[in-house]
Amino acid sequence: MKILVKLAAGLLVAASFIGNAANAQTALRSSDTHPDGYPTVEGVKYFGELVKERTAGRYSVEVYHSAQLGEEKDTIEQVRSGVIELNRVSMAPFNGTVKESIVPALPYLFRSEEHMHKVMDGAIGDQIKKAFEGAGVVVLAFYDAGARSFYNKQKPINSVEDMKGLKFRVIQSDIFVDMVAALGANATPMPYGEVYSGIETGVIDGAENNFPSYDTAKHFEVAKNFSLDEHTILPEVFVMNKAVFDKLTPEDQEIFKQAAKESVAKQRELWAAKVKESRAKVEAAGAKITTPDKQGFIDAMKPVYEKHVTDEVLKKMVEDVRAVQ
Ligand code: GTR
Secondary structure (H helix, E strand, C coil), X not given: CHHXXXXXXXXXXXXXXXXXXXXXXXXXXXXXXXXXXCHHHHHHHHHHHHHHHHXXXXXXXXXXXXXXXXXXXXXXXXXXXXXXXXXXXXXXXXXXXXXXXXXXXXXXXXXXXXXXXXXXXXXXHHHHHHHHHCCCEEEEEEECCCXXXXXXXXXCCCCHHHHCCCEEEECCCHHHHHHHXXXXXXEEECCHHHHHHHHHHCCCCEEEECHHHHHHXXXXXXXXXXXXXXXXXXXXXXXXXXXXXXXXXXXXXXXXXXXXXXXXXXXXXXXXXXHHHHHHHHHHCXXXXXXXXXXXXXXXXXXXXXXXXXXXXXXXXXXXXXXXX
């Protein structure tokens, strides 16, 4: 599979340079783990339409959805090295590479989605964007991904005590591993595409995600107990290889930035509708949604902050986030 992905990526590189320099048409490749129609896929497609229109066809965007180019960790390497030009992923798999990206991943730091929007659309969002440049990518947009919650195949979770001993797949970030440990459960980071069979075969009891992912990855079929603990309100990130972005003319850079901004509004709208649709769908299919005692979860998170928010930059950022009203 890995070899196939690499081969495919190689062919794509060859395919992207069409035409001569005077009349160049460049197809930019973007990866997404989600299926066609998912709000992030549609957000990037919308960005691509605007870019194509406003550059009179000099640039277009091909979205390789459904993890066609590989799992997020691998595609992050591809966009950093320039094998692909664009990528839409969660922020969490960047946590080990971009220190500032851990701030939005911290459990219960954002009070609500509105609070998250204010922070990410403001000065702290800009600070995080700047930090990503050190990893060789330019952040074009932060997209919505709602709140992540735990679900499992064993039992309903009503309090932290119910989490004890359960095995959860977490997204690939140490913050999430330590969060699960702090709740008395066991965490296994693994690629998204392996979660369904992991739950089915009992390698893990469950995972954590938002309603649209729980729905479209069909995890609700194998893990029916969804507990709305809403431990993180973690945005997605849409990035572009920095060397490719830097080569654009200043006018084209503006077009890309403006198109990305407009795609955020579109994605947020699509997201809100998808959350409702997915929740209704999984409930109709027999998922049992419980709302656990959240305060217990919040109180258990102290060790995560003590371990990860250690340097002055992060301490200040956490304070700044809390101060945003
Ligand atoms: C989803 C997110 C994906 C992926 C996935 C995961 O919510 O949109 O990009 O990160 O979670 O858990 O791997």
